[in-house]
Amino acid sequence: MKCPNCHYKSTKVLDSRPIEEGQAIRRRRECEQCGFRFTTFERIEEVPLIVVKKEGTREEFSREKLMRGLIRACEKRPVAVEDLEGLTLDIEKELRNRGVSEVLSKDIGEMVMERLSSIDEVAYVRFSSVYRQFKDINVFIDELKELIKHDEDE
Incomplete structure (x- = not known):
C-alpha cells in the first residue's frame, strides 16, 4: 500500500x-x-442495500444516518453510545441476512422501535413520534397507553 x-x-x-x-x-x-x-x-465489500422510502424514492442504506436518528432520539437520556452502535450493527446485519437488495424504510423503522423500546422508553416515544408522524397530543397519549399496557403485560 x-x-x-x-x-x-x-x-x-x-x-x-x-x-x-x-x-x-x-x-x-x-x-x-x-x-x-x-x-x-x-x-468485506458488500452489495449495496437500497432503502425504499415512503414516497417511493430510493437511497443507499446508511449506517451513519440510522445512528444519527438514534442519537437524536436518545439525546439527554442515559443510553450508552455503545448500545446504539450495537443496535445499529444488529439491524444492518439482520437486513443483510435477508438476502435482498431492497428494504422498505417502514421495516427499518419498525426494527428500530422494537429494539429501542427495550433500551429506553422515552427515546422510543421520541423516535416513534417522528417515524409515525404524530399529528397531535392524542396520538402521543395513545402511544403512551400502548407502551404502558405492553409493560404491564411483561
Whole structure:
C-alpha cells in the first residue's frame, strides 16, 4: 500500500486486529521510506442495500444516518453510545441476512422501535413520534397507553 505522506510503494504492517465483531480489520502501518505511521481499515465489500422510502424514492442504506436518528432520539437520556452502535450493527446485519437488495424504510423503522423500546422508553416515544408522524397530543397519549399496557403485560 502506498504511503499517504511520501507515496512510497511499500509499507509494513505494525499491528492488525479485528473490529466490528470481526467484520473488519484495523491495521497500523509504517512507511518503509519515511517512517510515517497511519491506520487502514479492511472490510468485506458488500452489495449495496437500497432503502425504499415512503414516497417511493430510493437511497443507499446508511449506517451513519440510522445512528444519527438514534442519537437524536436518545439525546439527554442515559443510553450508552455503545448500545446504539450495537443496535445499529444488529439491524444492518439482520437486513443483510435477508438476502435482498431492497428494504422498505417502514421495516427499518419498525426494527428500530422494537429494539429501542427495550433500551429506553422515552427515546422510543421520541423516535416513534417522528417515524409515525404524530399529528397531535392524542396520538402521543395513545402511544403512551400502548407502551404502558405492553409493560404491564411483561
